[in-house]
Amino acid sequence: MKELNLSPGAISEPxxxxxxxxxxxxxxxxxxxxxxxxxxxxxLSSSLCVDRFRDAFPERFIQTGxxxxxMMSFAAGLSLAGKIPFVSxxxxxxxxxxxxxLRTTVAxxxxxxxxxxxxxxxSVGADGATHQALEDVSITRTIPNVTVIVPAxxxxxxxxxxxxxxxxxxxxxxxxxxxxxxxxxxxxPFTAGKAEVYRxxxxxxxxxxxxxxxxxxxxxxxxxxxxxxxxIINCHTVKPIDSETLIRAxxxxxxxxxxxxxxxxxxxGSAVAEVLCQNYxxxxxxxxxxxxxxQSGDPDDLMAEYGLKAGNIVKAALEAVRxxxx
Amino acid sequence: xxxxxxxxxxSMALAIRQxxxxxxxxxxxxxxxxxxxxxxxxxxxxxxxxxHDPSNPCWEERDRFILSKGHACPAVYAALAEGGYFPREELxxxxxxxxxxxxxxxxxxxPGLEASTGSLGQGLSIASGIAMAMKMDKKNNRVxxxxxxxxxxxxxxxxxxxxxxxxxxxxxxxxxxxxxxQIDGCTDDVKTLEPLSxxxxxxxxxxxxxxxxxxxxxxxxxxxxxxxxxKPTVIIGHTxxxxxxxxxxxxxxxxxxxxxxxxxxxxxxELSQEVI
Numbered sequence: 371m372k373e374l375n376l377s378p379g380a381i382s383e384p385x386x387x388x389x390x391x392x393x394x395x396x397x398x399x400x401x402x403x404x405x406x407x408x409x410x411x412x413x414l415s416s417s418l419c420v421d422r423f424r425d426a427f428p429e430r431f432i433q434t435g436x437x438x439x440x441m442m443s444f445a446a447g448l449s450l451a452g453k454i455p456f457v458s459x460x461x462x463x464x465x466x467x468x469x470x471x472l473r474t475t476v477a478x479x480x481x482x483x484x485x486x487x488x489x490x491x492x493s494v495g496a497d498g499a500t501h502q503a504l505e506d507v508s509i510t511r512t513i514p515n516v517t518v519i520v521p522a523x524x525x526x527x528x529x530x531x532x533x534x535x536x537x538x539x540x541x542x543x544x545x546x547x548x549x550x551x552x553x554x555x556x557x558x559p560f561t562a563g564k565a566e567v568y569r570x571x572x573x574x575x576x577x578x579x580x581x582x583x584x585x586x587x588x589x590x591x592x593x594x595x596x597x598x599x600x601x602i603i604n605c606h607t608v609k610p611i612d613s614e615t616l617i618r619a620x621x622x623x624x625x626x627x628x629x630x631x632x633x634x635x636x637x638x639g640s641a642v643a644e645v646l647c648q649n650y651x652x653x654x655x656x657x658x659x660x661x662x663x664x665q666s667g668d669p670d671d672l673m674a675e676y677g678l679k680a681g682n683i684v685k686a687a688l689e690a691v692r693x694x695x696x
Numbered sequence: 697x698x699x700x701x702x703x704x705x706x707s708m709a710l711a712i713r714q715x716x717x718x719x720x721x722x723x724x725x726x727x728x729x730x731x732x733x734x735x736x737x738x739x740x741x742x743x744x745x746x747x748h749d750p751s752n753p754c755w756e757e758r759d760r761f762i763l764s765k766g767h768a769c770p771a772v773y774a775a776l777a778e779g780g781y782f783p784r785e786e787l788x789x790x791x792x793x794x795x796x797x798x799x800x801x802x803x804x805x806x807p808g809l810e811a812s813t814g815s816l817g818q819g820l821s822i823a824s825g826i827a828m829a830m831k832m833d834k835k836n837n838r839v840x841x842x843x844x845x846x847x848x849x850x851x852x853x854x855x856x857x858x859x860x861x862x863x864x865x866x867x868x869x870x871x872x873x874x875x876x877x878q879i880d881g882c883t884d885d886v887k888t889l890e891p892l893s894x895x896x897x898x899x900x901x902x903x904x905x906x907x908x909x910x911x912x913x914x915x916x917x918x919x920x921x922x923x924x925x926x927k928p929t930v931i932i933g934h935t936x937x938x939x940x941x942x943x944x945x946x947x948x949x950x951x952x953x954x955x956x957x958x959x960x961x962x963x964x965x966e967l968s969q970e971v972i
Binding site: 408429430432434435437439440441442443444445446447448449450451452453455470471474475478479480 | 760762802803804810811812813814815817818819821822823824825826827828829830832833851852855856858859862863
């Protein structure tokens, strides 16, 4: 773990910070270094943490009101005039309600619009199903030209936000509401499109994105105590996916588990399966939301209810290993 | 308006109409009705009002034109070709495999297009975004956005209308092709649009109504826009769908249908007899 410079207490006693803070702080850093960066909000400034950018660079913050479709196409216009706009609202709205705007106006023309897609996953908690984005990765990664990043923690969200400005074309950055473990540090390498192996292993691979990377690291500890050596991959960029790292892992471990806080149908697990089944098929299990909506509740209870905890990953890994032995 | 300029703009509108008929006939599909209705507006914009340079499509100082009603692209393709953005012969590749002239505008393929449009209701937001960027950069470029009247059924148009007036985008000019027809029939049978001017005024816009087939009237309206301040302007151009080809005029059925060879000959004959 040393060369990765992961946080020393990443698993045992991690610092807890919401990933959305990383988006907000990343935008402020970007604002300082890139005068073309502008941020758009749709009446959710503090929730998305874009109030930090608004307060630092008021002349470059654009409030569109509760009008997500207008916001997305307006951002397209800003990009056509040389700006690098960051559209910011909840995932259900910016990827769902404004999907056609993202597809036809932004992505079709490969416009340089960035989408800060907040409140991803059931860990949104008490707001319930209407506000828990569980399909956003599926519906954005199928659009040509779109890059989709699901960072693991605060630091990675900050880095992904800054990196997005350097990627030519539309980028969706998906993050969450609640505090989640900070497993990386400022020094941990992050390159969009490049998955990182956070733990070596030979019996099974767990490829994860978002806060499920932390759950996977915890799962690896449990699996280790049961004599199973699990390789953990932080696959933050769901598109373009790092096929090379995934295929190598499949070859070397012979079984793969995917973990995501999102529908398994069409989501990250599906993206991994698309790569492996065409290149190096191995037994696979997918941890994620199984074709259901979320509900209100405590985030931790919801993660447990929908099978998104380390224990679920352990169970899936053991099953995958059994399937391998056939 | 001086006589020579008026004659020039009328002749360009006629050329656009003739191109539209030839293109859609050759393609075997397309949208002649709503293309013919905007020919005069497009002529005034491209050949008189807008700053642009066909030899340098990305010229920084150009005004921007967004065709929100993307299906009327034959009119804009014709104007771009007549203006010298690409060879006129290419007009006959409309909608064909490998063509730069896609069924709806693709800005990545064809020079002179400022956005890829076709999914209705988005153009005014795009235009507002450009206008906002111009304001932020203290530039004087103006932004024009041509919309259909049926398109105003889209809720996003009214989101954009609120945003543009909120930010006082007086460098933005929306133009509504008020031909009164959409695919399923009369606009006011499909969904009531009137009182349309009052709606725009209520949304904080400067409203100008013009005869959308009068070069002088369109020109005067656009001139008023250029002298208006603190508000975005919308020009409601009263037009006739299919204008210039009598059997297409005021027929919703000609929204998205190509003429037969005989109809094409008749249409071109009628247009050739137009007195300028």
